[in-house]
Amino acid sequence: MSVREEGGGTWELLAPAAAAPTRRRGRALQESLRGAVRSGRLAAGTRLPSTRELAAELGVSRGLVTEAYEQLTAEGYLHSARGAGTWVGDAVRAAAPGGVRDLAPHSPGVRVDFRPGVPDLSLFPRAAWAAAYKTALGGLAHRQFGYPDPRGLPELRTALAALLTRRRGVVADPERLVVCAGVAQALTLVGAVLRERGERSVAVEDPGSPNHGTLFAAVGLRAVGVPLDSEGPEPAALAASGVRAVVTTPAHQFPLGIGYSAGRRAALLDWARGVDGWVVEDDYDGDFRYDREPVGALQGLDPERVVYTGSVSKSLAPGLRLGWLLLPESLAEAVVERKRMADLGYPVLDQAVLADFVTRGGYDRHLRRCRSAYRERRDALVRALAADLPGTEVSGIAAGLHIIARVPARYGPAPVLLERAAAAGVGLRALTDYGADRDDACGRPARAAGGGAGRGGVALVLGYAHLAPADIARGVRTLAEAVRGTGPGAP
Known part of the structure; x- marks a missing residue:
């Protein structure tokens, strides 16, 4: 046949x-x-x-x-x-038909998206990055395309150590710096080592980044939420948790937007010394402070008790997947070996590009450009809220890529406000989305003070860095019309 x-x-x-x-x-x-x-x-x-x-x-x-x-x-x-x-043969099974899906985060139907977490990707320095790429590719020796040091390219570790010492006040030994695929991999590596050493739980901020608990759960660690007050994590709650490691965002707490007080920073380190444990510092947007110079990283006060991590996700682009770890001596060898087992090292060419970009001053120039743009956008958001949603309270320090805005209760309980915003094409996140029993820096209960129709109104986490000032004004105006019942999102 x-x-x-x-x-x-x-x-x-x-x-x-x-x-x-x-x-x-x-x-x-x-x-x-x-x-x-x-x-x-x-x-x-x-x-x-x-x-x-x-x-x-x-x-x-x-x-x-x-x-x-x-x-x-x-x-x-x-x-x-x-x-x-x-x-x-009969061992082959016909492949199911279908297209290639894209699982990257998308916001279909959203006209103005205030959800936090993304910088302005249109500011990515394409020309400077392309020049750095050409220089890096020409400068790498043949041997450097072999299996790399799992800690990262020595040139990049040296450049990052100098950068972080200068900009963030850390104690940065290139020998203890590990280049990672973003903070996500950094936390996973640290969590895996802690699990191997017998830890079964780790404290996380409450409210805080949902990713922290999820990443630690992936390596077998239980996340224990520790509430915050206006200065940082509550010392009594941290002591009562029984953990020996806590993940923190001291420079600009996510999502509340507070900066840890000097006293609370000292208390946090005292706790770590007392339990022979560690503070994991996620310095996710520490370069962006608009009313003064950024406060230095916590790690600079005690590099043997603080695991410091950061990335270029908020400064350049999350798609680069470039981050770093600065490790205490007690954890360094184990984390490096875990990194070797995980992926045999980060891609060499990408590291060489970032090293050149940092060394030649491109990173500093880009940060200056971003700080100017983001400060302007934060101011535009505050003005728009005051004009179109009068009575809205903005809290948190003038820093980062988001603010906390407490919209007056007269605009409706949280479910109604969010539903009307979505119908009008405005993307929002409520503070209670971040898993908190409290939703503001004063420690008021969420359900009584802002999670719903309580006297405090509805607390929103509004990202602004990725939006042009005109889009910010249009988005707030659209939101105001929707919640007042005069716009497209009104019933």
């Missing part, structure tokens, strides 16, 4: 392979046959024509068909036996 008779449309599928350029014809025939089996157009058990017959039908050499049969037989797509011919 021939492919023409049994396979139906398969003949048409193989014909283009026969018409391919001579040097490509054999590979094209193999790909066509393989695709026909995978798609089910050649079903299991289908007997194929002899090599002589198929070669004659396609107008190609018999040797080319013989080679194709032998290759697919070796791969398991076909079976053959002397005197019995060649047929399609």
Whole structure:
């Protein structure tokens, strides 16, 4: 039985392979046959024509068909036996049809998205990055394209150590700096090492980043929420938690937007020394302070008790997946070995590009540009809220990429306000989305003070860095019209 008779449309599928350029014809025939089996157009058990017959039908050499049969037989797509011919094997299952999905975060139907967490990606310094890429590619020695130091390229570790010492006041030894695929991998590495050493739980800020607890859960650690007051994590609650490690955002707490007080920073380090534990400092947006110079990182006060981590996700772009860890001596060797096991090291070329970009001053110039733009956008958001949603209270220090805005209770309980905003195409996040029993820096209970229709109104976490001032004004105006019942999101 021939492919023409049994396979139906398969003949048409193989014909283009026969018409391919001579040097490509054999590979094209193999790909066509393989695709026909995978798609089910050649079903299991289908007997194929002899090599002589198929070669004659396609107008190609018999040797080319013989080679194709032998290759697919070796791969398991076909079976053959002397005197019995060649047929399609039964181990292959037809692939399910379907397109390629994109699982990256999207906001369909949103006209203005105030949800926090993303910088302005249009500010990414493409020209400077391309120049750094060219320089880095030309400067790497052949040997550097081999398996790298799992800690990272020495040039990048040296450049980052100098940068972080200068900008964030850390104690940065390049020998204890590990380049990671963002803060997510950094926390996973640290969590895995803590789990190996017998820890079973870790404290996280409440409210705080949901990703912290999720990442630690992935390596077998239970997240214990510690409430915050206006200065930082409550010392009594932290002591009562029984943990020996806590994840913090001292420079600009996410999401409340407070900066830890000097007294609370000292108390946090005293706690770590007392329990022989560690503070994990996520310095996610420490470079962005608009009313004064940024407060230095906590790690600078005690580098043997603080695990410091950061990335370029808020300063350059999260898609670069470039971050770093500064480790106490007690954890360094174990974390480096865990990094080696995880991925054998971060891509060398990407590291060389960032090293060049930092060393030549491109990173500092980019940060200055971003700080100016984001300060302007924060001011635009505060003005728009005052004009279109009077009575809204803005809290948190003038820093980062988001603010906390408490909208007056007269605009409705949280579910109604959020529903109307969504109907109007305005993307929002309530403070209570971040898993808090409290929703403001004064420690008031969320349900009484802002999670719903309580006297305090509804607390929103509004991102602004990725929005132009005109879009910010339009978004706040649209939100105001929706919650007042005069816009497209009104009932």
